Amino acid sequence: MNLHESEKIAGMLESEGYEKAESQSEADIIVFNTCCIRENAEDRAEGNIGALKKLKKTNKNLIIAVGGCMTQQNGYAEKLYKEFPFIDIIFGTHNLDGFRSLLSKRIDRNKSVIDVWDKEGDIREDTPKCRSSYPNAWINIVYGCNNFCTYCIVPYVRGRERSRKTEDIVNECKKVISEGYKEITLLGQNVNSYGHDLGTSDFSSLLKEINKIEGKFRLRFMTNHPKDFNEELIKTMSECEKICKSVHLPVQSGSNRILKLMNRHYSREDYFDKVSLLRKYIPDIAITTDIMVGFPGETEEDFLDTMDLVKRIKFAGAFTFIYSKRSGTPAAKMEPQVDPEISKERIMKLISVQDSVNRSYSKSYNGKTIEILCEGYDDKKNKYLGRDVFGRMAYFDCKENLIGQFVNVRISKTGGISLLGEKE
Ligand code: 5AD
Numbered sequence: 411m412n413l414h415e416s417e418k419i420a421g422m423l424e425s426e427g428y429e430k431a432e433s434q435s436e437a438d439i440i441v442f443n444t445c446c447i448r449e450n451a452e453d454r455a456e457g458n459i460g461a462l463k464k465l466k467k468t469n470k471n472l473i474i475a476v477g478g479c480m481t482q483q484n485g486y487a488e489k490l491y492k493e494f495p496f497i498d499i500i501f502g503t504h505n506l507d508g509f510r511s512l513l514s515k516r517i518d519r520n521k522s523v524i525d526v527w528d529k530e531g532d533i534r535e536d537t538p539k540c541r542s543s544y545p546n547a548w549i550n551i552v553y554g555c556n557n558f559c560t561y562c563i564v565p566y567v568r569g570r571e572r573s574r575k576t577e578d579i580v581n582e583c584k585k586v587i588s589e590g591y592k593e594i595t596l597l598g599q600n601v602n603s604y605g606h607d608l609g610t611s612d613f614s615s616l617l618k619e620i621n622k623i624e625g626k627f628r629l630r631f632m633t634n635h636p637k638d639f640n641e642e643l644i645k646t647m648s649e650c651e652k653i654c655k656s657v658h659l660p661v662q663s664g665s666n667r668i669l670k671l672m673n674r675h676y677s678r679e680d681y682f683d684k685v686s687l688l689r690k691y692i693p694d695i696a697i698t699t700d701i702m703v704g705f706p707g708e709t710e711e712d713f714l715d716t717m718d719l720v721k722r723i724k725f726a727g728a729f730t731f732i733y734s735k736r737s738g739t740p741a742a743k744m745e746p747q748v749d750p751e752i753s754k755e756r757i758m759k760l761i762s763v764q765d766s767v768n769r770s771y772s773k774s775y776n777g778k779t780i781e782i783l784c785e786g787y788d789d790k791k792n793k794y795l796g797r798d799v800f801g802r803m804a805y806f807d808c809k810e811n812l813i814g815q816f817v818n819v820r821i822s823k824t825g826g827i828s829l830l831g832e833k834e
Pocket residue numbers: 447448561562563660662700701702731732733734735736
C-alpha cells in the first residue's frame with residue numbers, strides 16, 4: 411500500500427519535471443512516505459528525517475516533505491514540526507493526491523506548509539503514477555478500513571472504506587496489461603469488502619471482470635479478512651485461471667479469547683473451516699498469514715493455541731510481529747501489557763516452527779519444473795529471481811535479461827523459504 415503511494419508521489423513529481431536523483435545529496439526534494447503501524451517503523455522514520463538536518467544546511471534549496479500515515483495521527487504533524495523545524499512540507503494520507511499544490515505553495519511562499527486533513531478526500535483518478543515494480547503493477551481497489559481491530563491504528567489514519575468504481579479499476583488493469591505488465595496486485599486493507607459502499611459490485615464480480623482481460627498475466631490481491639472471506643470468492647478463485655494459487659489470510663492469533671479481544675469477528679474454528687473450504691476447491695493453494703504475539707493479556711495457553719494452529723495449518727509463509735502499542739487504539743489501554751522479554755521468546759518459538767514448515771514446503775519443490783515470472787536481478791546472489799503461481803521465490807542463472815518474462819525453471823536446491831534452479 412505504502413509502496414504504491416510512493417509511486418503516486420513519484421508520478422506527481424515526474425509530472426512537474428523532476429527526475430529520480432542518484433543519491434540524497436544530489437536531490438532537490440526528498441519525500442518521506444511514512445508508516446505508523448508499529449512503533450519501530452515510526453522510530454526509523456524519525457531517525458531518517460533527523461539525519462537530514464546536515465544536508466539541509468549544505469543545500470539551502472533542498473525541500474524536505476513528510477507524509478503518510480504517521481503524520482495523519484492526531485496532533486502528530488505539529489509535534490513533528492516542533493522537533494524538526496527544517497521540514498518544508500507535512501501532509502497526510504487524505505491529501506496525498508494534492509501533493510503538487512502543496513509543493514507549489516511551498517515554493518511560492520518560501521515558508522513551510524503543514525496541511526493534514528481530518529477527513530477523507532474524494533477518490534482521485536487523475537493522479538499520475540511512476541511505477542517501480544515492473545512486471546507487477548499495484549492497483550488500489552478500496553481505500554481505508556472499517557474494521558477497527560483493537561490493536562490497529564489504520565482505521566484512524568486512513569479513514570472509512572471507499573471503493574473505486576469497477577470501471578475505473580478495470581480500465582487501469584487494461585492499461586497496465588497493454589503497457590506490458592505481467593502481474594496485477596489489487597490492494598486494499600480488506601479487499602473482501604470491495605464494493606459494499608458502492609452497492610453495485612462486489613469483490614468476486616470485480617475479479618471475474620479483470621480475469622476477462624485478454625493476454626497472459628497473473629492476478630493477485632491483498633489483504634483478506636477471514637470474516638469476509640466467503641465461498642463465493644473461493645469459487646471465483648478456483649474458476650478464474652489468471653488468479654494465482656496463493657492467498658494471504660491474516661489469522662493474527664490462534665486463541666479464541668485473544669481473537670475476541672482483538673475484535674476480529676471470527677474464531678479459530680471459523681478459520682480452520684475457511685482453510686478447509688479453500689483446500690476443497692483449490693487443494694494445492696498456498697496460504698500465507700500475519701501472526702502477532704504479545705497482544706495485551708496473552709497467556710502462555712493463548713500462545714500455545716497460536717502455535718497449535720500454525721503447526722496444523724502449515725502456512726506457506728507467515729509474517730510474524732510482536733504486538734506494538736499504538737496510542738489511541740483500544741488495546742493500548744488493555745491490561746496487562748505483555749513483558750517484552752516474553753513476547754521475544756514467543757516470537758522466536760513461532761518463527762522456528764514456521765521455519766521448519768517453510769523448509770519442508772520448499773523441499774517438496776526439489777526436481778520440479780515451475781513457471782516463474784522473472785521480476786528482478788539479485789546483485790548479491792548474482793542471479794535472476796521470480797515467483798511461481800504459489801508465490802514461492804526462485805533464483806536462477808541466466809545470461810540474458812528475462813525480467814518481465816515467464817520462464818521455466820527446474821528446481822535443484824531448496825533452502826528456507828526460497829528455491830534455486832536452472833532455466834530450462
Ligand atoms: N502491533 C503489531 N503488529 C500489528 N499489525 C497491525 N497492527 C499492529 C500492531 N499494533 C500487523 C497485523 C497486520 C499487519 C499488516 O501488521 O498482523 O495484519
